[in-house]
Amino acid sequence: MSATETPKLEVQIREKLGSRYSDRVRKEGFIPAVIYGHKKGPVHVQANKGALVELLRSHAHLIDVVVSGKTEHCVVKDMQWDYLGDNIIHVDLERVDLSEKVTLEVDLVLAGDPKALNEAGAFLDHPISKLEVACRADSxxxxxxxxxxxxxxxxxxxxxxxNMPAGVEATTDADSVVAQIKIAKEQPEEEVVEAGEGEPEVIGAKEEEEKSE
Known part of the structure; x- marks a missing residue:
């Protein structure tokens, strides 16, 4: 994504911090966030939930964050989710220069329909869904x-x-498995025991018989 295509996000400074005030911010339709890095102090802000979620769904990694009329180039460094994993509750934004090299995670997308999946019991194993990469902030x-x-x-x-895009280097362990086709093992059939066969002996039953004789 080039600098001219970088999406913008307007945020507001948060004066009051702490879980109590963060919960209030979320109820008002905002997501708490923090801007940090480049030897500057952290700035605690809040972003409109709808606007921020829309950017994240469009796979935006580099964002021009507008705070108090000033624009800062930032990358989405981390996101925190609620305990159900359904809603974003906090976002970390790191300041960057467009020409500097950054390291972050991007989604892995599998394309193609392997013929091997037509084999009996075959299924696709996809151990990782994200890849850590290093590249220029504007690329x-x-x-x-x-x-x-x-x-x-x-x-x-x-x-x-x-096959990585030009100028992009994968920093995830090179031996990490991205995709593989496995064959499910057949489960052994359970033996059907006929009624009356293999019935367990009742402890004490024989002893009672002997006493009654």
Whole structure:
């Protein structure tokens, strides 16, 4: 994404901090956030929930944050979710220069329909859904696409196999498995025991019989 396409997000400074005030901010339709980095002090802000969520859903990583009339280039460094994992409750925004190298996570997108999935019991195992990358702040990809159309049961695709965009380097462990096709093992059939067969002996039953004789 080039600098001219960088989305903007207007935020307001938060004067009162703490969980009590953060909860109040959320009830009013905002998401608490903090801007930090570049040897400047942190600035606690609040962003309109609808505007921020829309940016994040569009895979925006670099954002021009407007606070008190001043624009700062920031990357989304971290997001905190509620205990159900449904709602964002806090966002960390790190200041950057457009030409500097940054490290962050982007989504992995699998593309293609491997023929090996037509085999009996075959299923796709996708251990990781995000990839950590390093690149210039103004060249962050929305996501990284991995072609799995030629994937077989013989060999998994690892991070080292990914064809990365120009200027983007994967920093996730090169041996990490991105996708592989596995074959489900057949479960052994359970033995059906006929009624009356293999009935457990009742402890004490034989002893009672002997006493009654």
């Amino acid at each position: 962050i990809p929305e996501n990284v696409t991995v072609d799995i159309s030629e994937l077989t049961t013989e060999k998994a695709i690892t991070v080292a196999d990914i």
